[in-house]
Amino acid sequence: MKRLRVDRWTSQLLVARPGAAASTPVSALRSAAVSRAAAVRHRSTAAAPQPLQEDDYFDGTDHPRFPPLESIPPRSISLPSPLPERALQSAKLAALHARLSLSPNVPLQTLARALVDASADANPEFNNTNLAFVGRTLINYHVAEMLMVRYPRLPMEILFGAMKGYAGPVSLHQVARSWGVEHAAAPGGEVDPGLLQFSLSKKGDAITGMGYKRAELEGIKKFKWRHGISSRVVFDNEFGEVVEDDEHDVEQLRARRDTEYGNQYTRALAQQAYSTAAWAVVGAIYTHCGREAAKNFIRAHVLSRTLDLSKLFVFKRPTRELSMLCAREEFELPVARLLSETGRLSRTPVFVVGIFSGKDKLGEAAAPSLEQARNKAAMNTLKAWYLYSPGEQARVPSDMLVDDAKPWEPAHIDMGEVISW
């Protein structure tokens, strides 16, 4: 009589179909391999070892035709992100580590984790959310500190704009791209850990942003309610922008995602993922190498970039603001004088106008009409005031954190921008 092999029945049930894996919860998948091993161990009569199940090693390719270059651990395809131990075998990751000249103290596993976005793997133990938050605060701190010491008279609006120019997501997206980081077409356990992984079908729900959602958000958006600069410091994000949930147009763009190659929504997701990865790399350096290494890295990769601050200014009433400034600083009242002119009656006249306060010339500009020339000269004068700098070598407060720091010399603190209306 042929013996009934009950163990075979159960093992058949335990083998997961590759297609069924997607609906399994993440936590169950992580422990699936373990539970399967446990189930095998409980067999009472294991006469012959089972042949290796093809499904366990399924990685989405036809193995007889395309033999895999790398042996991927079993059931990798069902994981949301690659296993940490695979980071040691990734050539891309090792190359990125060397390209950024990272210290050997930063392990490849952490670098691999910095490349997993929250939209790819929701588990905060495997994605870069926490590292990114650390990195983001550090980058913002160092950029703000540099701008405040180097340009002590910057108006708050311009300071926010400059912060965004250096440390904003668009800028950091370019930083991460300039490191040679590439992204995987879709996230998954089988992709190379050296690729940036984010999902184009969903947004990560991790909170990495700063600021609070205002109660009067609807009114600000609809009626353009006034929200003063002081309230922006308290409520809004680090660039003085109102925090809002950007879900209004997203549905339509998401629907177009599959029909067109890249749209506004997918580009925004990619940009977000790249900038988060850049933050996370800084966070990883801080975690493993400490404050000074992180500061040097930020200085080398973020602060070394250039931004012409004089191109940020837009003035509404420059002449009035200039006269307010002169009154506040107890300069003599500014007077615009025509320095030279040519072709007044021609098609292309040029007037050179200087702004004088007493005998001091504060600024000058050339323009095709007297009114424009005066306004431009006033703008140049105001820029010259606001862009005062004690020099590139000015020390920042974080320089005092090293042990053998020289005594602190007080930085220039300005009384603030001119308040006019």
Next chain:
Amino acid sequence: MTIRALPQISSSRNGLGAFVLQCKTMNLYYCDWAGSSKGMNGFIKSLFPKFAAANPQIEFTVSPRPSKHPVIVANYINGREKAICVRNMEPYEILKKIELLRDASGEKVRKVTKPVTSINESVRGVWSPYHGNGLRV
């Protein structure tokens, strides 16, 4: 408020703070049988391990490409690629070629006509006809 800020992005200056090598990956293709790959095979056996160890920033792959000439294809951070066919070359000639690919920026090769190319404004400023003493005609 009379002052507003225009949105601007800082621009990168590679080499000023940190230097990132622009060559990202290199693919070396060889053929086991063909005579034109003789030097390439010798290069891969003798000189390549040392070169790869000295350049950890670059991801190298070595793949067979039967019945074809040997090629080195380099990919750059700016998204471009450069390929050099190294058929019938000696290993040391191939080393020269691979160093050339490593040191390239990935940009198209252009004729440089100006002695200095800079994103900074000129220190002297743009010449203005309305300043100075002018020219007496």
